[in-house]
Structure formats: structure tokens, C-alpha cells
Amino acid sequence: MKTSIATVTVSGTLPTKLAAIAAAGFDGIEIFEQDFLASDFTPAEVGRMVRDHGLQITLFQPFRDFEALPEPHRTRAFARAERKFELMTQLGTDLMLVCSTMHPAAMGGIDRMAQDFRDLGDLAARHGVRVGFEALCWGRHVFDHRDAWEVVRRADHRHVGLILDSFHTLARKIDPDTIRAIPGDRIFFVQLADAPAIDMDLLYWSRHFRNMPGEGDLDVTGFMRAVAATGYDGPLSLEIFNDQFRAGLPRMVAQDGHRSLIALMDAVLRGAEPALAPVALPPPAPVGRVEFIEFATTPAEAPALEALLDSAGFARAGAHVSKPVTLWRQGRANVLVNTGEAGFTHSTYLTHGTTVSEIALMVPDAQAAFARATGLLAQPHGEEPAAGELRIPAIRGVGGSVLRLLDEGADLAGIWQVDFAASPAELGAGITGIDHIGQTMAYDEMLSWSLFYTAIFDARKAPMVDVADPDGLVRSQAIRAGGLRVTLNGAEARHTLAGRFI
Numbered sequence: 001m002k003t004s005i006a007t008v009t010v011s012g013t014l015p016t017k018l019a020a021i022a023a024a025g026f027d028g029i030e031i032f033e034q035d036f037l038a039s040d041f042t043p044a045e046v047g048r049m050v051r052d053h054g055l056q057i058t059l060f061q062p063f064r065d066f067e068a069l070p071e072p073h074r075t076r077a078f079a080r081a082e083r084k085f086e087l088m089t090q091l092g093t094d095l096m097l098v099c100s101t102m103h104p105a106a107m108g109g110i111d112r113m114a115q116d117f118r119d120l121g122d123l124a125a126r127h128g129v130r131v132g133f134e135a136l137c138w139g140r141h142v143f144d145h146r147d148a149w150e151v152v153r154r155a156d157h158r159h160v161g162l163i164l165d166s167f168h169t170l171a172r173k174i175d176p177d178t179i180r181a182i183p184g185d186r187i188f189f190v191q192l193a194d195a196p197a198i199d200m201d202l203l204y205w206s207r208h209f210r211n212m213p214g215e216g217d218l219d220v221t222g223f224m225r226a227v228a229a230t231g232y233d234g235p236l237s238l239e240i241f242n243d244q245f246r247a248g249l250p251r252m253v254a255q256d257g258h259r260s261l262i263a264l265m266d267a268v269l270r271g272a273e274p275a276l277a278p279v280a281l282p283p284p285a286p287v288g289r290v291e292f293i294e295f296a297t298t299p300a301e302a303p304a305l306e307a308l309l310d311s312a313g314f315a316r317a318g319a320h321v322s323k324p325v326t327l328w329r330q331g332r333a334n335v336l337v338n339t340g341e342a343g344f345t346h347s348t349y350l351t352h353g354t355t356v357s358e359i360a361l362m363v364p365d366a367q368a369a370f371a372r373a374t375g376l377l378a379q380p381h382g383e384e385p386a387a388g389e390l391r392i393p394a395i396r397g398v399g400g401s402v403l404r405l406l407d408e409g410a411d412l413a414g415i416w417q418v419d420f421a422a423s424p425a426e427l428g429a430g431i432t433g434i435d436h437i438g439q440t441m442a443y444d445e446m447l448s449w450s451l452f453y454t455a456i457f458d459a460r461k462a463p464m465v466d467v468a469d470p471d472g473l474v475r476s477q478a479i480r481a482g483g484l485r486v487t488l489n490g491a492e493a494r495h496t497l498a499g500r501f502i
Helices: 014-024 033-037 043-052 073-091 110-127 145-155 166-170 176-181 202-209 220-229 250-271 300-311 342-350 366-375 410-419 442-457
Strands: 004-005 026-034 056-063 093-097 130-134 160-163 188-192 236-238 287-298 315-320 327-332 333-338 355-362 394-396 401-404 421-423 438-442 466-468 473-479 482-492
Touching: 004 056, 014 026, 014 033, 014 043, 014 250, 014 410, 026 033, 026 043, 026 073, 026 327, 033 056, 033 442, 043 056, 043 073, 056 073, 073 110, 093 110, 093 188, 110 130, 110 145, 110 160, 145 160, 145 166, 145 176, 160 176, 166 188, 166 220, 176 220, 188 220, 236 250, 236 333, 250 442, 287 342, 300 315, 300 327, 300 333, 327 421, 342 355, 366 394, 366 401, 401 410, 410 421, 410 438, 438 442, 442 473, 442 482
Parallel strands: 004 026, 004 236, 026 056, 056 093, 093 130, 130 160, 160 188, 188 236, 287 333, 355 401, 438 482
Antiparallel strands: 287 355, 315 327, 315 421, 327 333, 394 401, 466 473, 473 482
16 A cells, blocks of 8 residues: 655645655655745755655646636646646656636536546646546536546546545545446546534535544545455545644644554455455454553652542552552552652653553453554553563553553463552442543644544544533543543643643
8 A cells, every 4th residue: 555645734844744744654745736836945856855755746736727618718727737747747746636627617518528638638648747637526517526537538548547535525425336337547546534524615624624534424434445446556645634734743643644544444454345455454452441540650749649549449459569559449440559760650750740651451462452553653662571570562642651451361461460469459439440531632632542542442432522611612522442431632722621631
């Protein structure tokens, strides 16, 4: 799978965008003309800069208002196209996106448009480039990929192909299975985007609310299964217009994008009949339960935390065999209090104060869950255990915290016997386990962490809701993966109760 992302998806200057995209592991970029025009670099310099980052320019876009124009508009459109082809040669790319026209003078007519594209194909061939026709879902005459394909089919030119965009198909509720009848070699490029289910003007919806596959409500997986069935083997590219992403951290947005493509193709290949290709990642699995949570604190602050646990019915039930960590238990709820003054836990305390630094999840197969998580670009966390202690797979989670992965296998099931000197839990006040975990973050990180949980685990998300706070609004979304229930709280205002946790 060759992956690509439109430069418009990521914030920052062109060099910043390229660095973030390359660091996230993409193979190429769609260069959006405005990003190029806003830079001080020549086309040749931009091309070299892209290649120096180990990337290629998979697409140049957009070319607007081309087809079905009367004279003199038609001649002017071809003159514009020739200048773009010359620019593409300097950039070092061979494919240009032509989106369906919104020009008020456009006359429509499939045969007229096919002739325009046949002539454009001749011009493109002389420059050694290709053009792809995309149906904008708000297009004046062509707003359905089936009509765009008919134009391409009748044009019958090897330098003219179809470009598909999941948003344009799914936003109009067009059955994606209609794509299956299109020959894969006539599809020149595929763009992918999800979006929340909002009833609004299509253009405004597209320009402000697109998000990564898996972050919205559109059936991008069904769309991509239909594309895969055609035999298409070209780039899969993200074209995301989102105000939140344009104001976000470039590397986080780019990494989320790459993660979303890996998760999407995992779902596509896993559900294909017959199987399209071997599935590289272990399957997503539900979480059995939250096995423990660990607080990072200090010897001075630990007594207040432990007094709170005691008042809630927890009892001190043991300690770690080599670290200053005490175990508090009630039912199947295990809480660790770590007062270590070195290593990751102490760094967490110095950054956040007394806080939850680790969460341990019981899963069917810890190594498989770890392999899936790291395959989906989760950052592994590794601290060497002391001699005789368990090596527990772990990844970094929200706010730099750690997610430990345990299972009932011979090794990891013995955590309380190997790493702790522990006694059974007392009845306490009736708490039987850890019901859910609340995690607070800046609002612009919510989609990122929602994707993190739903891609790695067999998880489902509830609709996002607004929670009124006297000092502002908090967005909240619940995610459930078996016995793991997480509430993500996104704070936009610093003075809300949620905002004060960040």
C-alpha cells in the first residue's frame, strides 16, 4: 500500500508540513496549489525538497472549471492547463486532478465533456503527464462518480482516468458498490476522508468537517472494499479539510492520518471475501477488564492519597518486591501508589503532579495486542525490569501515560505473585472493580485519542456530547472496548473543571 496525504491536511509552512508527513511514514503527498503559491520556493526547489524528505508528489491539484465551456472560455481553460502541465514537469509529478466544474457558463453534456477530456488527454500526452477527473458532490453538472466515469469511459484516452473521493461518494449517499464495475486500471487516484453525520450544505461540510477514516460516521471501509475489488493498486491518499487539523500539531495530525490508513486497510483486508491479501496485523480484541491503575506521587503527598483510598473502602494489600509501590485493593479494583524518585513515574509526577501514570488492561493476548498497537504507530514504552520481575508489554497513551497489557497466560497472569507480595482483597465498601476511566485533554486532541482506542482495540464510540461547565463548554465522548470504558473529555476553555486537569 502506497500512502499519501494532501498538504492542505496539515498545518504550517510547506517545509514544516513535509517534515511532519515524512516523519509519520507516508510515501508521498498531494501538493495543493495554495501551499505551493504561499511558499518562496521555485517549482524545481519544491520538487527537490519533497524528494529530499524521501517523498514523491503523487498528485498536483486542483484544476477547476475546465469541462463543457463555450468559447472563449474553452480556449482559456486549455491555455491554463498547459501552464499547469509545464509547472508539473518542474515539480516532478505526472498526475493532475481536474474537479467537476462550477463555472456558470458550463453547458453540461456527457459527450461534450468527453471530447474536452479527449483533447486534454492529447495535450497531457505531449507533456508526458496524465489527468484525473473527480466528481465534486456539489458539482454543477457532474456530482456523481458514475457520471465522471462515463465521461472518462467515452473520452477513451490512456492519459485520462478517474479520481475517486470517499467523501464525494458517501456524502451524497451513493452506493459505493457501484465502483466495483469500474476497471481498476482506469482509476488513477483514490482520496479518502471521513466526516461526522451532519445535515448541512455539502460544500461547507466538506471544507470544514472532514476527518480521518475511522474518526467520523461515513462507511469509508465499505467504500474502500469496493475500490479494492476493482484491482486498483495506486496510492491511497488523505484529503482532509478540517479547521481543527489546520490549527493542530502537524506531526500529530500526520501520524493520525497514517494510523487511520493502516487501520482502514486492516479492516478492508480482514473483511474481504475472498481475502484480498494476507492480513499483517493481529485482529483487534476487546479488553477483559482494567487490572490496575497506578498513581505517581511523592512520599510527602502519598498519605493524603492513601487516606482517600482508605475512606473509599480500599485496604492496603501489599507492596512491590523492589520498588516503593504499595497495593490497595477492594474487590477486583487494584490501585498502586508509586512514590519512586527516579525513572518514568517520577518524571510523570514532575510534569503533572500526583496523577495516574499507568493503566493495566487485561486482554486475550498481550503480545498480539502490543504487536497490533505498535503496528498502528503506538509508541512502545520500555523500562528494563529488575531481575526476576515480569517484562510487561506497554505503550504510551494519553498525556504520555502508559498502558500496560496483561493476559491470563502463564507468565503475565502471575503479576501479583511475582512482582508483588500481596494479600487477597477485602470486601470493603462494595466496589467490585474499575468501571470506567476519565481522560482529559485539549479538545483538538480528542479525535486523535478516539482513533487510538478504536483502531487498537475492538472498540465502539458513543456520539460526542456537550457538557456545560460554569466556565465554558466541555466536549465528552465515551468509548467502550469490552471491559474497558473510557470517557474522553476535551476542554476548550482553560478555566473549566476539565481544563484545570490539563
